[in-house]
Amino acid sequence: MDIHLYNSKSHLLEVFKPKEDKSVGMYTCGPTVYSYVTIGNWRTYTLADFAYRALVLQGYSVKYIMNITDVGHLTGDNAGDADTGTDRLENASKKENKTVWDIATYYTNDFMRGYDLMHLSRPNQFVKATDHIAEQIALIEKLEKNGLTYQITDGIYFDTVAYEALGYTYGELSNLDHIHEGARVEYNSEKKNNRDFALWKFNNADEKRQMEWDSPWGVGFPGWHIECSAMAMKYLGEQFDLHIGGEDLKSTHHPNEIAQSQGATGCAPFVTTWMHGAFLMVDGGRMGKSMGNAYTIDDIIAKGYSPMALRYFYLTGHYRTQINFTWAALDAANNALQKLFAFVDSVSVTGDVKLNEGIIDSVYQDKMLTRINDDLDMPGVLAVVWELIKDTKIEPVNKKATLLWIDAVLGLGLAEDRTITVPHEVAVLVEQREDARTNKDFAGSDALRAQIQTLGYEVLDTKDGPKVKKL
Numbered sequence: 001m002d003i004h005l006y007n008s009k010s011h012l013l014e015v016f017k018p019k020e021d022k023s024v025g026m027y028t029c030g031p032t033v034y035s036y037v038t039i040g041n042w043r044t045y046t047l048a049d050f051a052y053r054a055l056v057l058q059g060y061s062v063k064y065i066m067n068i069t070d071v072g073h074l075t076g077d078n079a080g081d082a083d084t085g086t087d088r089l090e091n092a093s094k095k096e097n098k099t100v101w102d103i104a105t106y107y108t109n110d111f112m113r114g115y116d117l118m119h120l121s122r123p124n125q126f127v128k129a130t131d132h133i134a135e136q137i138a139l140i141e142k143l144e145k146n147g148l149t150y151q152i153t154d155g156i157y158f159d160t161v162a163y164e165a166l167g168y169t170y171g172e173l174s175n176l177d178h179i180h181e182g183a184r185v186e187y188n189s190e191k192k193n194n195r196d197f198a199l200w201k202f203n204n205a206d207e208k209r210q211m212e213w214d215s216p217w218g219v220g221f222p223g224w225h226i227e228c229s230a231m232a233m234k235y236l237g238e239q240f241d242l243h244i245g246g247e248d249l250k251s252t253h254h255p256n257e258i259a260q261s262q263g264a265t266g267c268a269p270f271v272t273t274w275m276h277g278a279f280l281m282v283d284g285g286r287m288g289k290s291m292g293n294a295y296t297i298d299d300i301i302a303k304g305y306s307p308m309a310l311r312y313f314y315l316t317g318h319y320r321t322q323i324n325f326t327w328a329a330l331d332a333a334n335n336a337l338q339k340l341f342a343f344v345d346s347v348s349v350t351g352d353v354k355l356n357e358g359i360i361d362s363v364y365q366d367k368m369l370t371r372i373n374d375d376l377d378m379p380g381v382l383a384v385v386w387e388l389i390k391d392t393k394i395e396p397v398n399k400k401a402t403l404l405w406i407d408a409v410l411g412l413g414l415a416e417d418r419t420i421t422v423p424h425e426v427a428v429l430v431e432q433r434e435d436a437r438t439n440k441d442f443a444g445s446d447a448l449r450a451q452i453q454t455l456g457y458e459v460l461d462t463k464d465g466p467k468v469k470k471l
């Protein structure tokens with residue numbers, strides 16, 4: 001079955017065709033490790049995970065690379081004033097009174113913990129900007145050789161006009177005029193053109209940086225964009241298939257990645273398919289630290305929800321549509337998730353159900369794949385999941401096998417054991433209730449169930465006997 005994906009480059013829904021038959025090179029722009037990753041960022045990484053899992057389920061072998069930005073991302077970059085402001089990691093270092101390296105290590109570790117909690121598939125490699133300074137310098141040297149750079153007081157810049165003179169169009173992913181619209185113009189007047197961007201920034205003599213490197217142009221640090229070009233090309237080659245990030249990266253970061261890479265190698269396109277995830281909003285507005293609504297996974301857990309409730313919430317919105325996070329919406333997602341778990345847990349299967357034993361329902365399998373291959377329509381897949389659960393013509397054991405099969409993409413951990421070690425007093429009550437049931441004392445059994453509930457546990461009756469869950 002063909003996989004259709006919306007390509008931000010062509011602005012069209014296209015059949016996804018890797019360069020090499022069933023092998024895919026895939027790159028996702030990862031976090032800048034200067035603070036905790038938010039539920040907005042996790043939405044984008046989860047989109048990348050859905051794409052990765054959808055490809056793997058359909059027999060593609062995917063080489064997946066994600067970067068960790070631990071240098072060079074300036075405060076102005078995301079506000080539209082690219083290359084202005086101060087380094088986010090250096091700022092965090094001052095604020096938290098730790099070295100910049102400790103800041104990077106601390107937030108990278110925290111990211112990895114969240115990554116696993118969200119059931120995100122590990123890439124073949126996480127690659128750090130600071131481990132690839134030589135590659136970034138080499139790439140800038142290539143650009144210099146190709147006549148695409150110039151030097152001004154604060155650094156080496158990419159010359160977008162010289163790039164276009166080679167026959168390329170700069171900024172295919174976005175409308176260029178947007179780049180500086182509304183930006184708090186702290187504009188560098190030495191630049192030849194608004195759209196030009198820093199490849200290498202010189203150290204400011206008045207301010208000692210903790211991260212700095214020698215280069216052919218002087219001591220300094222790389223611009224934010226060059227790391228992705230250098231690392232993507234090192235691990236995936238000069239041209240590859242799929243590149244993913246949040247929608248904000250369409251306006252400068254990704255056009256700059258394309259220009260640097262194609263300008264250096266002379267090979268176009270740098271990437272065939274570009275996918276951009278729409279933002280997660282909170283309470284109808286933008287999420288921000290200053291607004292106190294930049295929630296993290298730990299905020300979700302502290303409110304009593306599992307990270308899987310958040311993952312289910314992401315599944316309910318198409319990736320090209322903004323979704324609005326509210327606690328009520330998370331609660332609704334959690335209720336649906338618990339129902340799904342309850343269904344899966346209620347079907348006991350004797351022996352080991354092997355997925356290849358032919359009990360996956362082929363009609364539903366087809367319906368689910370059709371939704372996935374229609375531009376990763378995950379809300380559509382969920383709708384089919386519930387249609388399957390309600391379908392009285394399908395055997396429960398076949399429903400379960402089909403759900404476990406599709407969970408390879410949903411990633412909700414449906415096959416995980418949700419039974420837990422229960423306190424002794426609960427275990428005793430569960431046993432007494434089993435005795436009551438065996439003796440057909442249903443009133444007694446109900447009373448014991450209520451007692452168990454007051455202790456915070458729920459008993460599920462399965463063919464394998466009672467299973468206990470925490471409420």
Ligand code: AMP
Binds near residue numbers: 029032044248279287
């Ligand atoms: P950053 O750490 O700011 O470089 O962002 C890491 C990734 O998260 C990028 O792909 C961003 O586009 C994405 N991102 C940032 N904020 C949001 C949001 N509110 N919703 C979805 N993705 C986001």
Ligand code: ZN
Binds near residue numbers: 228
């Ligand atoms: Zn990037």
